[in-house]
Amino acid sequence: MDETIRGILADPLSGAPKVGALKGVRVVKYKVGPQQLLLAYQFDPKRNLVEALDVGPHENFYRELQKYLDAR
Numbered sequence: 001m002d003e004t005i006r007g008i009l010a011d012p013l014s015g016a017p018k019v020g021a022l023k024g025v026r027v028v029k030y031k032v033g034p035q036q037l038l039l040a041y042q043f044d045p046k047r048n049l050v051e052a053l054d055v056g057p058h059e060n061f062y063r064e065l066q067k068y069l070d071a072r
Contacts, residue, residue, distance in 0.1 A: 001055070004030045004039055012043040012050050021066055025053065040065050 015026030028039050040053040
């Protein structure tokens with residue numbers, strides 16, 4: 001995960017941008033052993049700030065991320 005975060009900090013626009021209800025969120029996929037995980041984050045270019053939102057396996061990832069963002 002450290003390598004993934006360093007990669008995001010080096011290039012904040014590297015993640016895949018989402019559309020619709022998740023507009024403004026970017027997601028990077030990476031592997032830990034045999035398991036693929038997703039890391040969702042938002043980048044604010046005005047403040048040069050990267051905010052990690054969620055990390056987890058693909059199963060129900062986007063649904064739970066949407067619930068989290070709606071509750072904020």
